[in-house]
Amino acid sequence: MSLQQEIEFTLNGVPTRVRVPVDMSALDMIRSVVGLTGTKYGCGEGECGACTILLDGVSVNACLLFAVDCDGRSVTTIEGLADDPIGQKLEKAFVEAGAVQCGFCTPGMVMQSRALLAKNPNPTREEIQRGIEGNLCRCTGYVKIVDAVAAAARAKE
Amino acid sequence: MPEVIEKDTLIGKRITKLDAPEKAGGKTRYIHDLNVPGQLYGKILRSSRVHALIKKIDTSKARALPGVHAVITAADVPYQRPIGVAKDHLPLKTDRVRSLRDEIAAVAAETPEIAEAALKLIEVEYEDLPVLTDPREALKPGAPLIHPEPHGADGKPEHLKPGMPVAYAGKPDNIAMTFDYGQGDVAQGERESDVVLEHTFRLHYVTHCCMGVSGIIAEFDPSGNLLMYSNTQVPFLHKREFAEILDMDPARIRIIQPPIGGGFGSKLDIYPFEPITVFLAKATRRPVKLVFTREEEFLASPTRQPVILTLRSGCRKDGTLTFRTVETLHDNGAYTSWGATTPFVMMQTISSLYRVSHCKYHTKAVYTNNPYAGSFRGYGNLQATFAVESHMDMLAEAIGMDPLEFRLKNAQDPGEVTPQGMHFKSCGFKDCLTTAARASDYSAKRRRYQAEQARPGRFKRGIGMASMLHVGGGAKIYPSDGCGTILKMDDFGAVTLLTGASEIGQGSETVLAQLVCEELGVPLSAVRVINNDTEITPWDVGVHASRTTFIAGNSAIGAARKARAKILAAAAGVAQMAPEELDLRAGHIVEARTGKMVMSLPKLLRQLHFNDKAELVMTSFYYEPPSKHQDKQFKGDVSAAYAWATQVVEVEVDTDTGIVRLLKVTGAHDVGRVLNRLGIEGQIEGGIVMGQGYALTEELMVENGVVKNPAFRDYKLVTAPEIPEMEVHFIETMDGEGPQGAKGVGEAPAICIAAATANAICNATGVRIFELPFTPEKVYRALHAARKEAA
Numbered sequence: 001m002s003l004q005q006e007i008e009f010t011l012n013g014v015p016t017r018v019r020v021p022v023d024m025s026a027l028d029m030i031r032s033v034v035g036l037t038g039t040k041y042g043c044g045e046g047e048c049g050a051c052t053i054l055l056d057g058v059s060v061n062a063c064l065l066f067a068v069d070c071d072g073r074s075v076t077t078i079e080g081l082a083d084d085p086i087g088q089k090l091e092k093a094f095v096e097a098g099a100v101q102c103g104f105c106t107p108g109m110v111m112q113s114r115a116l117l118a119k120n121p122n123p124t125r126e127e128i129q130r131g132i133e134g135n136l137c138r139c140t141g142y143v144k145i146v147d148a149v150a151a152a153a154r155a156k157e
Numbered sequence: 158m159p160e161v162i163e164k165d166t167l168i169g170k171r172i173t174k175l176d177a178p179e180k181a182g183g184k185t186r187y188i189h190d191l192n193v194p195g196q197l198y199g200k201i202l203r204s205s206r207v208h209a210l211i212k213k214i215d216t217s218k219a220r221a222l223p224g225v226h227a228v229i230t231a232a233d234v235p236y237q238r239p240i241g242v243a244k245d246h247l248p249l250k251t252d253r254v255r256s257l258r259d260e261i262a263a264v265a266a267e268t269p270e271i272a273e274a275a276l277k278l279i280e281v282e283y284e285d286l287p288v289l290t291d292p293r294e295a296l297k298p299g300a301p302l303i304h305p306e307p308h309g310a311d312g313k314p315e316h317l318k319p320g321m322p323v324a325y326a327g328k329p330d331n332i333a334m335t336f337d338y339g340q341g342d343v344a345q346g347e348r349e350s351d352v353v354l355e356h357t358f359r360l361h362y363v364t365h366c367c368m369g370v371s372g373i374i375a376e377f378d379p380s381g382n383l384l385m386y387s388n389t390q391v392p393f394l395h396k397r398e399f400a401e402i403l404d405m406d407p408a409r410i411r412i413i414q415p416p417i418g419g420g421f422g423s424k425l426d427i428y429p430f431e432p433i434t435v436f437l438a439k440a441t442r443r444p445v446k447l448v449f450t451r452e453e454e455f456l457a458s459p460t461r462q463p464v465i466l467t468l469r470s471g472c473r474k475d476g477t478l479t480f481r482t483v484e485t486l487h488d489n490g491a492y493t494s495w496g497a498t499t500p501f502v503m504m505q506t507i508s509s510l511y512r513v514s515h516c517k518y519h520t521k522a523v524y525t526n527n528p529y530a531g532s533f534r535g536y537g538n539l540q541a542t543f544a545v546e547s548h549m550d551m552l553a554e555a556i557g558m559d560p561l562e563f564r565l566k567n568a569q570d571p572g573e574v575t576p577q578g579m580h581f582k583s584c585g586f587k588d589c590l591t592t593a594a595r596a597s598d599y600s601a602k603r604r605r606y607q608a609e610q611a612r613p614g615r616f617k618r619g620i621g622m623a624s625m626l627h628v629g630g631g632a633k634i635y636p637s638d639g640c641g642t643i644l645k646m647d648d649f650g651a652v653t654l655l656t657g658a659s660e661i662g663q664g665s666e667t668v669l670a671q672l673v674c675e676e677l678g679v680p681l682s683a684v685r686v687i688n689n690d691t692e693i694t695p696w697d698v699g700v701h702a703s704r705t706t707f708i709a710g711n712s713a714i715g716a717a718r719k720a721r722a723k724i725l726a727a728a729a730g731v732a733q734m735a736p737e738e739l740d741l742r743a744g745h746i747v748e749a750r751t752g753k754m755v756m757s758l759p760k761l762l763r764q765l766h767f768n769d770k771a772e773l774v775m776t777s778f779y780y781e782p783p784s785k786h787q788d789k790q791f792k793g794d795v796s797a798a799y800a801w802a803t804q805v806v807e808v809e810v811d812t813d814t815g816i817v818r819l820l821k822v823t824g825a826h827d828v829g830r831v832l833n834r835l836g837i838e839g840q841i842e843g844g845i846v847m848g849q850g851y852a853l854t855e856e857l858m859v860e861n862g863v864v865k866n867p868a869f870r871d872y873k874l875v876t877a878p879e880i881p882e883m884e885v886h887f888i889e890t891m892d893g894e895g896p897q898g899a900k901g902v903g904e905a906p907a908i909c910i911a912a913a914t915a916n917a918i919c920n921a922t923g924v925r926i927f928e929l930p931f932t933p934e935k936v937y938r939a940l941h942a943a944r945k946e947a948a
Binding site for chain 2: 104
């Protein structure tokens with residue numbers, strides 16, 4: 001068995017303490033230790049973006065992050081956007097724009113879009129395309145995802 | 158509620174998907190997110206050799222690892238039977254491995270990590286065999302044989318007797334399957350030709366890359382009933398196939414499909430990991446979950462069928478097509494899955510996209526030690542269309558005719574019955590051609606870009622078109638192509654629709670709900686669709702062949718119309734009016750002529766229920782399309798309707814680097830009728846980008862049987878900044894058999910892009926490329942070779 005370590009962090013606003021193997025990824029911790037399954041495994045090597053989370057507000061691939069590196073930090077997953085007005089606007093816009101097909105990439109797309117809107121509240125279509133280029137979608141051809149992010153940015157609080 | 162309710166419709170509107178809110182919120186539970194109490198984790202040991210005899214497998218160290226519950230090899234499951242389209246594939250290999258993905262052993266353990274560690278402790282001794290990875294070598298005398306001896310059951314010849322477990326008989330050569338089709342007399346066609354062209358086209362390996370990797374959970378209950386949580390696209394066919402493989406009563410097998418993270422045809426066959434997981438569940442008497450890694454998904458999933466296709470075709474000076482002869486060599490890989498059968502679709506494009514009197518088609522699918530090919534959105538049509546539509550441009554050029562005019566001259570019309578037996582009852586092909594050409598300014602741009610070819614300048618623009626024909630009303634590849642529906646209404650006017658048709662993200666449950674609303678006059682929020690449990694839903698042949706909207710849609714309409722008739726008959730009694738004088742709108746019974754409200758629908762349903770007659774509104778319907786199973790000559794009207802499309806692609810070619818940028822795609826699609834505008838746009842945009850990947854960026858590099866790029870880092874999917882501008886026009890031909898006039902559209906949008914891109918590159922540079930994908934290196938080399946030749 002690999003070495004274990006206890007860590008404390010804020011998960012979607014809730015103080016959280018878990019014991020994890022030191023070589024465990026944040027993705028595995030979120031999915032199998034904490035039990036939140038909205039963050040998806042798509043490739044395990046930072047190429048697809050399905051596991052995108054916010055770490056102190058910055059979007060990262062949870063598969064490339066060690067769980068122990070969450071210690072003392074604030075982690076937001078797709079489940080945490082339920083309390084976030086901009087997150088809610090994004091989710092609604094994804095539904096209304098038809099940006100969801102199989103839906104497997106969607107949580108990661110929404111998280112990445114959330115990070116984009118935090119940095120750039122009024123992105124152009126090109127900036128949105130650039131902003132989500134690390135997130136792969138096999139179903140939609142991206143058009144409606146870009147529509148959704150643009151609509152969420154336009155939507156009033 | 159107002160006193161008067163106007164007639165309203167959801168058809169053609171932008172309807173959001175019923176399952177989108179939970180997916181957008183991360184609440185949807187895919188197979189990866191499900192866990193069953195007591196569950197163990199399965200892992201598979203795959204071959205480390207491309208072609209070898211298995212001399213010895215030692216699992217003793219793996220078995221001794223704490224936390225390991227079972228280690229199985231073929232020896233532990235002597236009852237296993239061959240799977241796949243030709244039943245040539247044992248889940249766990251007995252005496253030899255035929256490709257690098259081959260399954261040798263499997264482990265069930267308490268954690269995925271322990272299972273992984275146990276795999277490393279399994280020792281396998283191999284004896285290498287000569288490797289065969291070039292399909293052209295497969296037919297030569299003395300080529301290594303891939304399936305020389307029988308295998309299956311325990312591989313002993315006595316098991317080949319009737320009544321004994323099924324085994325694969327082996328093959329004295331490497332020919333897995335052949336297909337021959339003919340119409341007319343190609344020799345006569347050639348004699349009538351003013352121009353004859355012959356070229357060989359090479360189509361590459363690509364793979365589905367579903368964002369959700371493959372996985373399954375299998376468990377037996379104490380009575381021996383098998384439950385599988387599975388991503389299959391064909392649950393009812395798999396029930397029967399699993400029963401055969403496992404020698405079980407099919408009635409004891411239940412398949413539940415959690416929401417599926419992408420299908421695209423990848424889940425139409427049974428793959429070894431599925432029965433292997435069942436074997437592990439049987440061996441351990443525990444639920445076993447097996448989920449692929451992304452690398453495994455690349456290595457051990459089926460691919461699109463790679464093809465070497467030689468096309469010879471001719472026409473007269475007046476632009477009449479005279480004949481086509483096609484020879485294809487399909488690299489089957491080590492085993493036979495659906496890829497080998499893509500000729501079913503390819504020959505339709507060859508024979509019937511345009512009117513050609515004389516056609517001859519031949520395919521050999523040969524065994525090699527390469528990855529094996531399966532079914533993938535478009536099913537051979539991307540390959541056939543690439544060749545046919547490249548040749549259409551080349552023939553037009555050879556006779557000095559405008560390519561659009563040439564196509565229009567030979568395009569099919571409504572009412573046509575082709576020599577292959579397809580009856581185009583609705584056909585918007587010519588509308589597709591002219592609409593896409595007009596909207597993209599095709600003819601003027603083509604002439605301008607052609608004139609600019611010779612001018613100096615690094616960046617060249619080009620425009621190209623391609624069209625396609627695909628089944629749009631199901632495909633009767635089995636004796637039945639039907640779908641069942643059960644519909645029930647509760648006391649409050651809510652509708653539960655139980656349909657056999659699977660949802661794989663394409664939006665079928667939303668469209669089915671819309672069609673039900675249209676008949677029953679209830680709001681969309683009143684409809685629940687149940688579509689994922691073989692124990693509950695009625696039979697359906699599966700989600701493939703762009704068939705679900707058409708077939709399941711007609712089935713849902715059938716059940717809803719029966720419910721409507723029952724409701725209106727009951728309401729007529731209450732209202733003292735004839736049923737035909739009434740209508741259902743917005744959850745109410747109204748006078749059809751005036752819209753005047755008579756009573757609320759829930760109230761009527763309760764009155765029906767809580768009285769002496771005590772009736773419920775529950776109906777069922779089974780829809781079987783009026784199509785024909787093809788005969789042995791591959792002739793017959795295989796679909797109840799046919800879909801058409803033309804796509805025009807505009808590219809920019811960097812002649813210094815060979816980089817091709819897709820600037821714009823203008824599509825015109827004969828979809829019968831738009832049911833859900835939001836959904837159909839999404840299907841088409843997604844299909845265009847999948848076609849873009851096939852044309853430009855995606856290639857599974859297989860060298861000597863080894864997949865060299867099993868990761869998204871090296872297997873290049875199209876990303877958001879690279880997509881072209883897309884303009885899509887819908888040609889609504891209102892098909893008489895289609896649900897509300899609609900035809901299937903799922904596969905269509907991916908089919909034309911590679912062919913249209915080839916024509917656009919040629920328009921930009923004057924250079925024709927016959928091999929996909931158009932990578933910068935390939936384009937650069939082609940341009941360079943052309944320049945050298947010119948010099």
